Amino acid sequence: MKIGALHNETELLAQAAAGSEKAFATLFHGYRDKIYSVAMRLTRSTFMAEEVVQDIFLKLWVKKECLSDIQDFEDYLFIMTRNHVFTALRRVARQQQLVDDLQLEMPSSEDSTYNRIVNQELEQILQQAVELLPAQQKQIYLLSKEQEMKRDEIAKLLRISSETVKTHLARALRHIRAYSKLKLEITISWLLFFLVN
Structure with a gap:
């Protein structure tokens, strides 16, 4: 078990998968700071990092019945967070590219x-x-x-x-x-x- 992992993590995952909001809240409070830290390191934005935490746990709750199948919850969360951040950053980059393309079409005068x-x-x-x-x-x-x-x-x-x-x-x-x-x-x-x- 990893340092900092919840001692009854397997039991909590099983309970959350069965619909226990209390177990899910315990998982949330146990891991939100780690997710925030990873998201903050990748985005360098407190607002984006906070939104990533909310989005990750919302996704987990929506698919809670799969929680009991997760072998290493901390690794799972790290990969999920990293993928979520990269998707969000790509979306921001696409939007910025669209704005840049529009600006190229416009007269250069400020x-x-x-x-x-x-x-x-x-x-x-x-x-x-x-x-x-x-x-x-x-x-x-x-x-x-x-x-x-x-x-x-x-x-x-x-x-x-x-x-x-x-x-x-x-x-x-x-x-x-x-x-x-x-x-x-x-x-x-x-x-x-x-x-x-």
Whole structure:
């Protein structure tokens, strides 16, 4: 057994596979920091690392009936995390390539109409996404992003736990990312139409 592995890991995996939320929560609390550490090392982004932790455990819960078949849970988590991060980074790279390709199509002048439209639209999309957040998520997101406060500092200021701050930040980021992706796809389609016609 590896150092730091849960002593009753096999039993917990079997219980979680049978639907025990308590066993699954124990696995989550036992391994989330390790997943976060791996994701942080690969992405160098606290926000991405936090989202990876949430995504990995969501995937595990959705396919919980397979948990009892896993021989080395720590290795399994490492491989799953690494693959998830690489997929996410490839997706970001593809999106960046699309933006770069669009910029090549636009006039090179820095104050061109095209560039102004894109920048204004991106800024507006982000502001809209933030405005649509529930009040506490919005407050925590703005403290984190605009005032660059750490989770513990936000928790102390708002008199809530650091875990609550982490949860709200993860939810806020998921909402902002989903909203921005949808709006950005519409904007890019519009720009492509505009460029072609």
